[in-house]
Each structure stands twice: as C-alpha cells, then as structure tokens.
Amino acid sequence: MNPTLQQASRIIVKVGSSLVTNDGRGLDHTAIARWAAQISALRSLGKEVVLVSSGAIAEGMLRLGFAARPTDIHELQACAAVGQMGLAQIYETSFRTHDVKTAQVLLTHADLADRERYLNARSTLTTLLRLGVVPIINENDTVVTDEIKFGDNDTLGALVANLIEADALVILTDQRGLFSADPRKDPAAHLIQQAQAGDPALEAMAGGAGSSLGRGGMLTKVLAARRAARSGAHTIIAWGREDDVLTRLAAGEAIGTQLTAPTGRLTARRQWMIDHLHTTGEVVIDAGAAQKLTREGKSLLPIGVIAVRGEFGRGQVITCIDEAGQPLARGLTNYTSSEVRRIMRHSSVEIERILGYVEGPELVHRDNMVIL
Ligand SMILES: Nc1ncnc2c1ncn2[C@@H]1O[C@H](COP(=O)(O)OP(=O)(O)O)[C@@H](O)[C@H]1O
Numbered sequence: 001m002n003p004t005l006q007q008a009s010r011i012i013v014k015v016g017s018s019l020v021t022n023d024g025r026g027l028d029h030t031a032i033a034r035w036a037a038q039i040s041a042l043r044s045l046g047k048e049v050v051l052v053s054s055g056a057i058a059e060g061m062l063r064l065g066f067a068a069r070p071t072d073i074h075e076l077q078a079c080a081a082v083g084q085m086g087l088a089q090i091y092e093t094s095f096r097t098h099d100v101k102t103a104q105v106l107l108t109h110a111d112l113a114d115r116e117r118y119l120n121a122r123s124t125l126t127t128l129l130r131l132g133v134v135p136i137i138n139e140n141d142t143v144v145t146d147e148i149k150f151g152d153n154d155t156l157g158a159l160v161a162n163l164i165e166a167d168a169l170v171i172l173t174d175q176r177g178l179f180s181a182d183p184r185k186d187p188a189a190h191l192i193q194q195a196q197a198g199d200p201a202l203e204a205m206a207g208g209a210g211s212s213l214g215r216g217g218m219l220t221k222v223l224a225a226r227r228a229a230r231s232g233a234h235t236i237i238a239w240g241r242e243d244d245v246l247t248r249l250a251a252g253e254a255i256g257t258q259l260t261a262p263t264g265r266l267t268a269r270r271q272w273m274i275d276h277l278h279t280t281g282e283v284v285i286d287a288g289a290a291q292k293l294t295r296e297g298k299s300l301l302p303i304g305v306i307a308v309r310g311e312f313g314r315g316q317v318i319t320c321i322d323e324a325g326q327p328l329a330r331g332l333t334n335y336t337s338s339e340v341r342r343i344m345r346h347s348s349v350e351i352e353r354i355l356g357y358v359e360g361p362e363l364v365h366r367d368n369m370v371i372l
C-alpha cells in the first residue's frame with residue numbers, strides 16, 4: 001500500500017520526452033490517450049491535476065526532418081516551437097474525449113524566480129484548476145538557452161509543485177522507478193521502492209540520461225524530488241507505460257519509487273518564506289487586522305492597513321507591523337506600495353472603483369503569509 005496519491009488533492013504529473021514521443025518515433029497517441037483518460041478519472045475523484053509534458057523538441061525534430069538532436073541552440077528552439085504545436089493539439093484532442101478542458105502554459109525558471117511573475121503564474125494556475133481545467137505545462141524554450149541545453153522538465157515539475165503547493169509530484173518515465181544503479185548498464189540493479197527525498201545516497205545511484213531524447217536522466221528526478229519536498233510534496237517515479245499507473249496509484253497501490261517529503265506541507269512552505277525572502281517595505285495594521293492575522297488565521301485586507309512604509313512592488317515581501325511597531329507577519333503583497341496607499345482603509349469591494357482593476361480582495365493572502 002502507498003496512500004500518497006490516494007490522499008493527495010493536488011497532483012503534478014510529469015511525462016518525459018521518450019515516453020511522449022515513443023523514443024523519438026513521433027507522438028505516442030495511445031500512451032497520451034491513456035494518461036488523458038487516467039487524469040480525467042482523477043479529476044472525477046475530485047483531485048486537481050497539472051500535467052508537465054516534455055517532448056516538444058523530439059517531436060519538432062521529427063517534423064523538421066532532423067535525424068539527430070541539433071547542437072545549434074536556435075535550431076533546438078525552433079524544434080521546440082514546432083513540436084509544441086503537436087503537443088498542444090494532441091492533449092487538447094485527447095482530453096476533449098473526456099469532456100475535460102486543457103490550457104497551455106509555457107514557463108521558464110526565471111518566471112518563477114521573479115516574485116511578481118511567480119504570483120501571476122500561481123494565480124493563473126490555481127484559477128484554471130478552480131475552473132476545472134487541466135493545465136499542460138512545458139518550458140518556454142523560445143526564450144531560454146540554458147535550460148534547453150539540459151532539457152530538464154523534472155526541475156520544472158518540482159518548481160510547479162512548489163508554486164501551487166501540490167501534495168504529490170508523479171514523474172512518469174521509461175523505467176519502473178529509481179534503481180540502485182542505471183538498469184541499462186547494470187542488470188543486477190534493483191528497484192528502490194521507498195526512500196526519503198533529499199537522501200544524498202540517491203544521487204549516487206542516479207546516472208545521466210539513458211536515451212538521447214530525454215536529457216535529464218534519473219539525477220534530475222532525484223533532485224526534483226528533493227526540491228518538491230521543500231514545499232512538502234512527495235514524489236513518485238514510475239513507468240509511464242504501466243497499465244493504469246495513475247489510477248492504481250490513486251487507489252493506494254504501491255508502484256515505482258516513492259520519495260517521501262520529511263516535513264508537512266505548511267511547515268515547509270512557512271520555512272521557505274522565512275528562509276528565502278527579504279522584506280522590502282512595511283504596512284502598519286490596526287488592532288482588528290492584527291487580531292484577524294494572529295488569532296483567526298485570516299488574510300490581510302486593505303481595510304486593516306493604516307500606513308505604508310517604504311516602496312514595494314506586487315509580489316514582494318512586506319512585513320505587517322502593529323501600531324506599536326511590533327512585526328506580526330510577513331507575506332507576498334498583491335498590490336504595490338502606491339496602490340496600497342490608495343486602497344488602505346477601504347473595503348475590498350471598493351478596490352475596483354479606486355484602482356480600476358482588482359488583483360484580489362486580499363492585500364496579503366493567508367497562503368502567502370507567515371506569522372512571526
Ligand atoms: N539509478 C537509475 N535508475 C533508473 N534509471 C536510471 C538510473 N540512472 C540512470 N538512469 C537512466 O535514466 C533514464 C531516464 O531519464 P530520461 O532519459 O531523462 O527520461 P525522461 O525523458 O523520462 O525524463 C533511464 O532510461 C535510465 O537509463
């Protein structure tokens with residue numbers, strides 16, 4: 001038994017290039033149809049699923065007639081752009097059979113390092129999920145050169161797990177999981193069924209890519225599990241062609257390798273906020289807002305703000321202090337300092353009238369806040 005996926009309500013599924021493109025022979029319609037059916041079944045169970053799919057370069061190479069992976073970065077980018085059309089089309093068609101809507105989301109690592117874009121990506125993805133859509137994510141290969149050299153969507157899967165606080169990251173690949181050594185080279189290698197994400201011993205077991213298509217190999221998967229664990233997500237590495245792999249995992253079956261996150265989701269996220277973010281400004285909040293934040297676990301609304309100190313942009317970290325100057329909370333702001341100066345002391349329903357747009361009713365959402 002492995003209850004991880006059974007208990008998870010938000011899941012990232014990542015599929016690698018060799019699976020998606022049948023080892024470079026072209027988009028594997030049958031495999032993609034199977035994953036679409038399984039993901040649709042998970043949705044019917046009330047689970048939210050985001051699919052991170054590689055395969056654009058491999059498919060683009062085929063469509064453009066490249067026999068071998070180009071070494072010219074811009075040719076790789078051209079392949080990715082062409083192949084992505086095929087990916088978008090096949091996912092849209094496959095999910096439509098199940099009456100499930102899909103959305104294409106292309107991201108770069110830099111998008112997720114920038115706080116404003118991080119917040120925007122987070123809001124868009126969570127909105128799509130709320131609307132019942134399955135977002136299909138790939139790297140925005142047209143605008144990056146570093147990532148494309150390594151072709152590493154495992155890391156992207158982990159970053160997305162961090163971004164929307166997924167409970168689980170399922171990495172589907174061409175092996176049955178993580179083995180004690182590369183099974184292509186060592187026939188005596190055995191499957192690791194369970195380990196702790198971040199255990200350095202795993203990195204020693206994981207070698208590079210086995211195929212010329214998928215570039216990351218097992219090492220990027222093990223490192224992705226470590227990264228996903230930082231926000232509390234458990235990782236499962238399994239064979240993408242295993243019959244009903246996702247639905248069986250969701251039924252509690254133990255398949256592949258489970259890499260367990262050591263800390264709980266909230267604790268991990270709070271730790272991340274405390275460790276990684278520097279504050280750029282302050283808002284002084286009244287006693288009522290202080291009570292809501294510290295005792296009732298609520299978000300900070302503009303009506304509770306009585307003064308703004310310093311300048312900050314949307315997505316930056318601000319400190320909420322009380323009237324005596326005591327820091328109470330820290331979090332990512334939905335509004336810039338000049339916007340807050342205009343909407344403070346006003347009820348959230350008035351934001352649109354004052355600014356002409358609404359980024360959200362909260363100034364700092366509870367999910368993006370840590371109490372000090
Ligand atoms: N310890 C290991 N266990 C399993 N596979 C390994 C290991 N070390 C290296 N590999 C290789 O990693 C490959 C999977 O990585 P990769 O080709 O990047 O796939 P994907 O396209 O799914 O990301 C396997 O085919 C295998 O040859």
Ligand SMILES: N[C@@H](CCC(=O)OP(=O)(O)O)C(=O)O
Nearest residue numbers: 017054055056057151214215
């Ligand atoms: N984003 C690119 C490359 C991603 C990639 O190769 O990753 P993977 O096969 O998961 O190791 C693509 O879609 O081809």
